[in-house]
């Protein structure tokens with residue numbers, strides 16, 4: 001439960017520098033920090049945890065008002081290398097209200113010390129971002145990726161799966177003077193309707209991204225929401241999304257995700273949900289097919305719906321496949337690299353308002369290494385997939401986050 005206390009905070013620093021200094025405070029003391037900007041919001045928010053150990057948890061968060069307030073950062077697949085994180089909110093800073101800061105009881109007790117440390121921080125040009133201890137993942141060449149797609153299609157033809165989402169990583173050098181906070185700002189400007197994030201945690205590393213996909217959220221109006229987002233084409237200059245035409249392959253790929261979500265509701269014996277779509281939506285320079293699902297929690301006596309749906313949904317067939325387990329087994333055997341936190345999920349839980357949580361699928365993202373970035377992208381495969389087109393689709397998806405790697 002959120003027990004954050006608001007305190008007035010007026011350091012003699014421009015607002016942007018307050019944010020930078022709070023990040024520096026976390027990083028220089030080996031603590032995790034998350035920054036995010038909600039879709040269509042004006043200002044970013046920050047969550048900082050004082051205790052590193054408290055951030056490592058085994059379970060997905062509960063989307064209920066009684067759960068702790070913080071920021072969830074979950075891997076695609078939970079392993080020793082990629083532990084699930086939940087950053088308890090000890091300090092919460094919203095750039096919409098820069099003259100106050102919200103603190104947990106633990107942080108309130110240490111306020112004089114924290115203020116002192118904050119004031120004593122040197123002007124840091126270069127921030128010491130946390131780096132993963134894992135080596136850079138294997139990257140697939142075009143030929144290798146097309147082979148992976150061909151083997152996915154063969155598995156579908158053989159009947160062991162209906163859909164599988166293959167993916168790959170690429171390594172790109174960081175431009176001279178790359179600053180992740182500046183890059184985070186640039187992502188906010190470029191992608192106003194994305195969920196933009198920058199998460200840095202000891203042992204886990206630093207991730208930046210701008211995702212279009214909601215996994216599970218409970219909004220201020222007590223509505224549980226999720227979406228099926230699948231089917232991709234480039235947004236051509238001058239084109240109106242509503243006029244897009246879709247190939248049979250995209251419609252099918254999308255329908256499998258929508259059906260999966262309906263089945264999750266069915267498993268919970270929930271019949272009262274709204275389903276709208278599919279509609280064409282823009283995400284950066286791409287178009288996707290999207291179906292929105294909503295459950296009005298005031299009308300359905302189901303207090304654990306958010307938690308239960310989250311556990312059933314992840315990973316959805318937008319990033320895994322159908323049926324789920326055979327698709328995940330296929331990926332483990334054939335994909336040939338560690339997705340780590342790509343295609344996992346992330347977002348604030350009960351933060352800042354109790355009862356409001358917003359989790360997104362970690363797509364269009366990169367991981368920061370000391371002198372390079374690792375970028376990730378995937379594509380949904382069906383029986384009609386063509387390897388060259390799927391390669392091209394990953395190239396397009398990579399461009400979203402690659403936009404911040406210019407000189």
Ligand SMILES: C=C(O[C@@H]1C=C(C(=O)O)C=C[C@H]1O)C(=O)O
Pocket residue numbers: 165167213229230231232288318319363364376377378379380381397
């Ligand atoms: C897997 C990714 O995106 C997902 C796959 C899509 C598709 O196959 O059409 C579309 C949107 C996302 O749900 C990615 O961006 O890496």
